[in-house]
Structure formats: structure tokens, C-alpha cells
Amino acid sequence: MYKMWAVPGISSSSWSFLLVLCLVLKISVLSRGGITSSYVRKLQKSVDMPLDSDVFRVPPGYNAPQQVHITQGDLVGKAVIVSWVTTDEPGSNTVLYWSENSKLKLKAEGTVLRYKFYTYTSGYIHNCTLENLKFNTKYYYQVGIGNTTRTFWFTTPPEIGPDVPYTFGLIGDLGQTYDSNMTLTHYEQNPAKGQAVLYVGDLSYADKYPNHDNERWDTWGRFMERSVAYQPWFWSAGNHDIDFAPEIDETDLFKPYTNRYPTPNQASNSSSPLYYAIKRASAYVIVLSSYTACGKFTPQYIWLDNELKKVNRSETPWLIVIMHAPLYNSYEAHFMEGETMRVVFEPFFVENKVDFVFAGHLHAYERSHRISNINYEIVNKDCTPVRNQSSPVYIIFGDGGNIEGLNLDMREPQPDHSAFREASFGHAILEIKNRTHAYYHWHRNQDGYAVKAESKWFYNRYWHPVDED
Numbered sequence: 001m002y003k004m005w006a007v008p009g010i011s012s013s014s015w016s017f018l019l020v021l022c023l024v025l026k027i028s029v030l031s032r033g034g035i036t037s038s039y040v041r042k043l044q045k046s047v048d049m050p051l052d053s054d055v056f057r058v059p060p061g062y063n064a065p066q067q068v069h070i071t072q073g074d075l076v077g078k079a080v081i082v083s084w085v086t087t088d089e090p091g092s093n094t095v096l097y098w099s100e101n102s103k104l105k106l107k108a109e110g111t112v113l114r115y116k117f118y119t120y121t122s123g124y125i126h127n128c129t130l131e132n133l134k135f136n137t138k139y140y141y142q143v144g145i146g147n148t149t150r151t152f153w154f155t156t157p158p159e160i161g162p163d164v165p166y167t168f169g170l171i172g173d174l175g176q177t178y179d180s181n182m183t184l185t186h187y188e189q190n191p192a193k194g195q196a197v198l199y200v201g202d203l204s205y206a207d208k209y210p211n212h213d214n215e216r217w218d219t220w221g222r223f224m225e226r227s228v229a230y231q232p233w234f235w236s237a238g239n240h241d242i243d244f245a246p247e248i249d250e251t252d253l254f255k256p257y258t259n260r261y262p263t264p265n266q267a268s269n270s271s272s273p274l275y276y277a278i279k280r281a282s283a284y285v286i287v288l289s290s291y292t293a294c295g296k297f298t299p300q301y302i303w304l305d306n307e308l309k310k311v312n313r314s315e316t317p318w319l320i321v322i323m324h325a326p327l328y329n330s331y332e333a334h335f336m337e338g339e340t341m342r343v344v345f346e347p348f349f350v351e352n353k354v355d356f357v358f359a360g361h362l363h364a365y366e367r368s369h370r371i372s373n374i375n376y377e378i379v380n381k382d383c384t385p386v387r388n389q390s391s392p393v394y395i396i397f398g399d400g401g402n403i404e405g406l407n408l409d410m411r412e413p414q415p416d417h418s419a420f421r422e423a424s425f426g427h428a429i430l431e432i433k434n435r436t437h438a439y440y441h442w443h444r445n446q447d448g449y450a451v452k453a454e455s456k457w458f459y460n461r462y463w464h465p466v467d468e469d
């Protein structure tokens with residue numbers, strides 16, 4: 001019988017050592033590849049909550065403001081846009097607001113609008129920008145002045161600086177099902193809950209109803225108020241926000257979305273509310289539109305090119321891009337749908353050492369390694385993404401829990417660029433600690449509980465471009 005130990009000059013203990021070394025090396029090589037989570041969610045249909053659900057309750061009182069929500073109103077975080085809807089009459093456009101330590105109520109005047117969508121007419125949608133706020137200050141604000149007045153509060157971000165810690169919630173494709181409610185509740189109950197939310201598109205899924213029943217935009221607004229009235233959410237538009245319905249003569253793209261969810265696009269010289277940028281604490285966030293032309297010389301391309309030149313990593317070390325359709329995705333659903341944008345924008349992301357590209361659209365979760373495919377061109381056919389430490393990590397969290405359900409089918413074998421994937425609903429959190437380190441974690445909805453399914457430290461690409469793997 002062959003005895004592997006019987007090699008002159010090599011003792012059995014040395015063989016054991018070599019064997020262990022080989023195993024360790026094999027495991028470390030394997031760990032460079034991707035993980036497909038073994039967790040399988042109990043399969044059940046995702047059902048929209050009925051119209052009489054408590055989360056859709058209309059606030060009591062004559063002309064009471066409803067669907068109250070806030071977002072950043074300028075480039076740096078010293079302004080907040082307050083939006084709300086009244087239904088009995090237009091009512092007041094005034095917002096009264098005061099800082100926690102002041103009795104002096106300040107006053108801002110907004111505007112009101114209505115829009116029609118087929119046979120639906122919206123309530124009176126109010127938007128009002130509060131300006132010249134102090135950084136890092138809690139403010140109370142009141143809407144519905146003169147009728148039913150309601151009071152809310154928010155905290156402004158700290159002043160911008162390279163080592164200012166800040167935490168973002170990361171949510172996408174939420175909709176208004178029982179699962180959506182679970183995701184939002186888990187986010188709110190997370191001890192590391194964000195100070196603001198980066199939302200990667202597809203809001204209400206009203207377009208799943210006959211004639212895009214816009215009442216479902218109203219229910220979504222009321223459902224979300226418990227979070228969005230108290231902390232800013234940064235909106236990006238998804239395909240379910242296009243509301244293109246030529247069969248009922250509704251061809252004005254993004255009509256409900258843009259009328260209801262204003263963005264501070266002018267502060268970053270964007271001519272479209274669908275793409276814009278904001279700075280917050282130590283982060284520079286660029287919001288892109290997957291459903292707006294992005295080819296060379298289009299307005300979005302020119303804007304992004306100019307915007308990236310403004311980023312100063314000594315001021316805002318963390319460069320984050322959000323969009324709806326993912327550029328890298330190893331599921332069957334929406335595979336390569338982001339390819340048109342990837343071909344044009346990926347070189348920008350690598351040149352500028354973007355830290356993260358967050359996307360939704362896929363109703364599941366996936367995180368990539370740092371990879372790029374910028375070498376590919378139509379002649380060389382060199383189309384396999386390669387590890388690149390100047391590249392962003394691409395994370396998909398279109399797993400909010402909407403009516404369309406989960407995307408379960410994954411492409412096999414798991415490609416090298418995919419680091420972790422799991423078909424579950426959930427939410428994620430990004431905790432920026434300083435200019436070099438950020439702690440990231442994703443939480444699945446598991447049998448009514450939020451379970452931390454993966455977490456990882458990420459290093460800043462400009463200040464500490466070390467391989468996290």
C-alpha cells in the first residue's frame with residue numbers, strides 16, 4: 001500500500017503541517033468567491049395591506065395635514081423641504097418651526113399644487129422649504145396652521161467634515177404590503193437606526209392597480225409618515241414611479257412621483273428632480289436616474305461629469321451613488337438591465353474611487369466584491385469583471401417587501417464578482433465612523449424578527465484603499 005508519509009527527508013509531522021496549510025490556502029481561496037446564503041424564507045405571497053388598515057388611517061380633524069414627509073432642501077443640510085397633503089380645502093402653506101432650545105417660532109411660506117391622473121385628482125400638496133437652519137439641532141415644526149395643526153420634529157445633520165460620523169438607513173422597493181410594514185418596523189426598531197434614509201426607488205407600487213389608482217400613492221404617504229416626517233429620506237426614482245399609461249392618456253412621466261416627492265436638484269445645478277446630489281456629514285451622495293437618458297452628451301451625463309469634479313474627499317471622504325436598476329446582479333430577474341448605464345458611467349465610478357453604489361429593483365439582496373468591467377470593449381471581448389480596488393462595492397437592497405414578491409431565481413454558478421446573495425426581504429444600515437472606516441450590516445425579515453444576516457467593515461477608497469476581502 002502506498003504510504004504518503006514515506007518520502008525521504010519529510011517527516012509525518014511536516015506532512016501534517018503541509019496538509020493543514022493546503023486546506024487553509026484552499027479555504028482562503030474559496031472565501032474570495034461568493035456566498036449564497038443557506039437561509040430560505042418561508043414562501044408566501046406578498047399582499048398589500050387593505051385600505052382600512054390602521055397604518056393608512058387618515059388623521060382626525062378638519063383638513064388635517066396627512067402624508068407629512070421631509071427631505072434635505074439644499075446642498076449641505078441647512079435646509080429641509082416639508083411636504084404634506086390636505087384634502088378638505090387648500091388651507092395654509094405656512095410651516096411654523098422652532099429649535100429645541102428656543103421659544104421663538106419662525107415661519108416659512110410654501111406653495112400648493114394639485115395634479116390629475118385620469119379620473120383621480122390629488123389632494124392639496126404643500127411644499128415648504130425651511131432655510132438657514134443650524135447644524136446638529138433638533139427642530140419642531142407645525143403644519144395645518146389655522147385648521148387642524150399637527151406637530152413633528154427632526155434633527156439637522158452635523159456640520160460637514162471629513163471625520164464626522166453619520167448613519168444612513170438603506171431601503172428600497174418598499175411598497176405597502178404586510179412585508180413592507182415589517183421592513184419599516186424593523187428599520188425603526190434597529191438600535192443602529194439611521195439618521196436619514198437613502199431610498200433606491202419604487203415607492204408605492206400604485207401602478208399595480210387599475211389605472212394606476214393614485215389613492216395608493218396617498219395610502220403609501222400615510223403609511224410612511226411615521227418615519228419620513230421625522231427624518232429625511234433621499235429619494236431616487238424606480239420604474240414603478242414612471243406611471244407611463246398611454247392607454248388612459250397619461251404620458252407625462254413620473255407625474256405622481258415628482259409632484260409628491262420634491263428633491264433639492266437645483267442646489268446641485270441639476271435641471272431634473274430625478275438626479276441630484278447632496279452632502280451630509282462626511283458623505284457626498286449622488287442620486288442617479290435609471291430611467292432618464294444617460295448616454296454621452298445627455299443632460300444626466302453632463303451633470304454627473306461636472307458633479308464628480310466638485311467632490312472634495314478632504315471635505316466629504318465618502319462618495320456614495322444611488323440608483324434604481326443595479327449595474328451588477330447575479331439573479332435571473334433584471335439581469336443586465338443596468339448595462340446601458342454601466343457602460344457609460346462605470347469608468348466615472350472607478351476613476352473617482354466611488355465607495356458604494358447602492359441600487360434596488362431586484363427584490364432580493366446582493367453584495368458584490370470591488371470589481372470593474374471597464375476594460376471591456378466591443379473589439380477585445382474582455383468582458384469578465386475583475387477585482388479592482390478603485391471600484392465601488394455594489395449592493396442591491398430592493399428587498400423592502402412589495403406586492404411583486406421576492407426574486408428567488410439565482411444564476412448558477414454564482415459568478416466571481418458576487419460576494420453574498422440571499423432572497424429575503426429586509427433593510428440595511430451604513431454607519432460611517434470617520435474618514436477611513438464604515439460599518440455596514442444587512443438585516444433580513446425572519447419570521448417576524450430582524451436578524452442580522454451579514455455585516456462588514458468597509459474602508460474608504462480615497463483615504464484607506466485596503467482590500468476588505
Ligand SMILES: [Fe+2]
Nearest residue numbers: 202238239361
Ligand atoms: Fe423596480
